[in-house]
Amino acid sequence: MKDIEIAQQAELWPINKVAQDAGIPLEKIEPYGHFKAKIDLPLNVKRVPKRSGKLILVTAVSPTPAGEGKSTITIGLGDALKAAGKKTMIALREPSMGPVMGAKGGATGGGFAQVLPMEDINLHFTGDMHALTSANNTLAALIDNHIYQGNELNIDPRRVVWKRALDINDRALRNIVIGLGGTTSGIVRQDGFDITVASELMAVLCLATDIEDLKERIAKILVGYTYDGQAVTVGDLQVQGAITTILKDALKPNLVQTLEHTPTLVHGGPFANIAHGCNSVLATKTALELADYTVTEAGFGSDLGAEKFLDIKTPVLGKTPDTIVIVATVRALKMNGGLSKNELNEENIAALKAGYSNLARHIHSMQRYGVPVVVAINRFVTDTDQELDCLQELCRTQGVVAQLANVWEQGGAGAQKLAQAVIASCDEKSEFTPLYSQKMTLAEKITTIVTQIYGGSDVVYAPKARKQLKEFAKHGWDQLPVCMAKTQYSFSDDPKLLGAPQGFSIHVREFVPKLGAGFIVALTGNVLTMPGLPAKPAADQINIDYLGKISGLF
Template identity: 75%
Template sequence: MQDIEIAQQAKLLPIGEIAQEAGIAPEKVEPYGKFKAKITLPVAESPKKLLGKLILVTAISPTPAGEGKSTVTIGLGDALKASGKKTMIALREPSMGPVMGAKGGATGGGYAQVVPMEEINLHFTGDMHALTAAANTLAALIDNHLYQGNTLQLDPKRIVWKRALDINDRALRQVVVGLGAATNGVVREDGFEITVASELMAVLCLAVDLQDLKQRLAQILIGYTYTGEPVTVGQLGVAGALTTILKDALKPNLVQTLEHTPTLIHGGPFANIAHGCNSVLATKTSLELADYTVTEAGFGSDLGAEKFLDIKVPVLGKTPDTIVIVATVRALKMNGGVAKTDLEQENLAALQRGYANLARHLQAMANYGVPLVVAINQFASDTSAELHLLVDLCQQAGVAVEVTDVWAKGGRGAEQLAATVAKSCELNSNFQRLYQPDQTLAEKIQTVVTKIYGGDGVEYSAQALRQLTEFKARGWDQLPVCLAKTQYSFSDDPKRLGAPQDFKIHVRQLIPKLGAGFIVALTGNVLTMPGLPKTPAANQIDVNAAGQITGLY
């Protein structure tokens, strides 16, 4: 049975009942239909001083074989709730780019899903549309400023703000605007980013309240003057307008799992081109309401978890009590050199080789001093010998490990994992930052590359070297770094699977995200506007006369 069929057969509780279970007062709930709502903050006039336990779920390097990080996150949350612990889950919102492209939806799978999955994967409560509208409003205001006299002396060739669209569209990566009559504006080169890569998404996810949102929006860099001075949204005088567009999008969204665990889904930056975590507001709200909050970070630990720990945690003000790393036999065999078509066959030698990928993720996360647990997400094709080997390898490394079967069994498939994670949350967590704010950008990037990726060092383009000097002179080097890198490899070459050795990361450009509060380092061939595959997932999606959607998974 497909995920969407399981979801459509589920009996959902009214969203008011889910809010009541979470401890959210009725006047704080803004329903969007029967089964989803926005939450007005703060949820309590006197927030809890002692926040609940925070469990961060991450994974090995993703492969086409599948890892199921979101599925395990949801199953673990359901299992903790079933064990009698007050639990909430905090997830990212799906982007319609992957939904219509190659990856598909992002609401879990099988019997470990958040619902209503069709609505969450498509328009949901309109957050993505609000962000898209705000990004393009800012672009329109910039072009209007150029046309109406350009009192800020913005150089049309040095405008860095891009338009946005929440779909994969390679044709929009580079465009020219203002063509035609003089009244159509100033002719200049422009481009689009996918909405989840826009700085507005990062700003929304890191803002702690409406005023912080406005201040962050005002700090966004839009371009440079003819003399090379930076120009911000605040100087353009439109931070208030953008905040107005985004004021409702700032409120977290409440839904439920198939087992009715309250779930906040809010914000969705990609981890390969942005910081990969749901909003600070959603996570903080869950920590104030629940004894256990289960959240995830995008892609493997080298991307999402690193950025969660180095970019989000300082704003959140709460460090994880346990980090769960999701692994699958299938993905590790693929990292060990097995083709996707041969993954159904038992191959202990390939699994042993591929374990090096998990080992490096464990080593990377050990830098932070937080207790670790490995969750082996079981697939039907996994053999007993393969599962036993993987468990033995983890135990030999001295890390707690449990096999889960949440796709087929939901929360019941993660009972032992939940018990192990709860026990792990009681261990001493001696969180250590990977780098300090006063280190240079080059030192921060070097630290991530060597301690997280296992690389030898960094090579910079001529442009990136100039930017390192410029950013230091402007005081921007005090910000954390957000490396935009392929999710498929520790290196910046997506074909180098497993645990590659003897490599350098190639930084071609630095992008200041002053509103978000970090510097993006573009590596390899990572693009902020993805393209669609030869056969997009959209080809399988349909809706019948009764309005029932099919093919969405």
């Protein structure tokens, strides 16, 4: 049975019942239909006795076309913890419509480990993406209007860094020219679009702790430079109030449920290969306040999403993970070991052992933070017992517990052993150690990430990036964390370099200051902030009948 068919046959609880089960006062619930709602913050929930919820971060090996199922494992683990009698909540990112209509598909799990209503979540949901898109483009319009109406701030149109946004993959909009059509149509200048989830407003929304913090962060956003090279911010334009107003409802976390009725917060959706890849601080804090165990995930492999969760999000969240779960599959490791996708259905122990180097590096990188690590082996029907035994033994040799999970087919029941391993791991003593100090220079931070997380040897900077390093140091921006924009498919910046390469260089072509979010983005390789659609996009398979029933969504 297909994912969407399983979802459509599920019996959902009314959202008020989900809220009550989670301990959310009904006066704090703003329903969006019968099965989804926003939570009006702050909750001010009195927990008696006061307890500190456990935080479980789910990450993965480097993704491959073979599939890893990180979201599916996250959801199944949450259901398994709930079934084990633990008060549990799950915190996930919102899907972007770009991948939904493109190649990757949705982000609500799969099989019998899904969050629902999956069609709503993967499409318009509660309108957060639309609000972010509107806020982003309102700011763009205000910048161009300021220049057109006399340019009191002396903004250089050639150095406007704020781009427009759209939540769909559209390569034709990466580079455009605006203002054509004569003197009444604005100032002619080069511009471009980012996908909405790459917008700084998305990062700001996900890192804000309340509406005042959101407004203060928006005011700090860099929009461009003056003719004499001075930075111009949203605060200089004095429009932070208007932009914040557009986002007032989008700031509130969204409540939904799994197939097994585990309360789930789905809120915020920055990409991990071009942004920081974590759901909102507000959603995670809300789950920690309400539950004994919060299961959350970070985008793509641990070298991207988890590193950014640990170095960018946790300082704002004020809570570090009690356990890190790394999702791996036999198929993905065999592909990292040199097999093509059409060779993965056959048993190949040699390729599995060769590809294990990828998982081994992810384990080592996460252990660097001083947090216990558990490996979740997401079982596929084509995996043989010999391959699974081999993978578990390889993990044991590295001193890490590895448990099989079959949540796609069995839901929470397929992750019972994994849940017990995670519970035990959360009780282990740990001492979180940040990867780098904020006082280090940008170059020192990047070198630390490259050598200690990626396994590379050095960093090569393009002339523009070198010039920016000096410029940012003068502004004091080098004290900010680094957000690496890098391919998700490899530890290096070459997507074809699989496994665990060594001795490679990371090439930084330029930096993008995200002052509102509070980090500097380092663009490497050919990572694009506006993806394109594939030759056969997922949109080709999506349809709706006369009754409104959707098909082809996954």
